Amino acid sequence: MAPELPLLSNDDIYLLTGLAQGDAMVFRLIYQAYERRIYNIAFYYTDSEEDAEDIVQDVFTSLWLRREKIELKGSLENYITRCAKYTAFFYLKMRQKKKQATEHAAIPQALDGPEEHVRYKDMQAYLHHLLESLSHKTREIFYLSRYCGLTYADIASRMEISVKTVEYHVSLALRKIASQKI
Template sequence: MVPELSPLSNDDMYLLTGLAQGDAMVFRLIYQSYERKIYNIAFYYTDSEEDAEDIVQDVFTSLWLRREKIELKGPFENYITRCAKYTAFFYLKMRQKKKQAAEHVTTPRALDGPEEHIRYKDLQAYLHTLLESLSHKTREIFYLSRYSGLSYPEIANRMDISVKTVEYHVSLALRKIASGKF
């Protein structure tokens, strides 16, 4: 026999209904109630204040964007806690991928012969073509990040955009380069 899930509390129904209707006051209430808990969970897993702050923003952004589709099978607090954990795990996975990518990237040293020099030039031309196929904004952000060595907050400040926007455009550029599709 499968145990029945307990029905949602009145508070959870209020939050879910208000959120689905786009009620900004309900969203603010949710934010004020759970922001600290999400931050603590995120910091516990990532051991990074910056990542924890970003995770809080990601969880609430996702919550708002998905507000009409959320179906609770238990308390709202359990749902928001799972969101925080999954987002933290995603950040850890991305951190690991960045670390692995950084370990595999080598800066070109003195080229041994003409064949290596030609291959290097071909690779540079190919990369340039891929980057030129990006939108102006994505290309500019990518160049500032990878060629000028600016941090995401520095780029965001310089271009008067959010750090999340910088992350999005760099990620977009990297996916395009990885896929090799123009």
């Protein structure tokens, strides 16, 4: 017996076909139809306007990038709603991880003796050397984030760039640091 295909409305079939073909007008129609719903879902879960706006962009970016591979098991509305919820949950998980990392790294432990003090200074010098190997922009954004404690939104506003650009540069710096063997 063949698997049952989901029953899609004619509107969903039209939108999915147009989306898969890369039709910008169809994508705009989907955006206009679901942008507010995604925002409301994201805001409900994250209680953050900034995160809700980012989630809207993430959901639609993902929708566009995956447009040729989407296989629905229900309506397009249900699919987009699930995407919004999963993305909001991901943001909450990342927020929690960031909070935990900040709590653990906030205050360096007291240095007991001269050996620990020398190791600490060596580690600082090594980190400084790693940061110097980054591009000026990446280094500046990382410094503002980690050493000045500015939020991504504050950095984006100060440097007149998008929050996504800030996220990219901080991620780039962290990957560089993480890839080094200490």
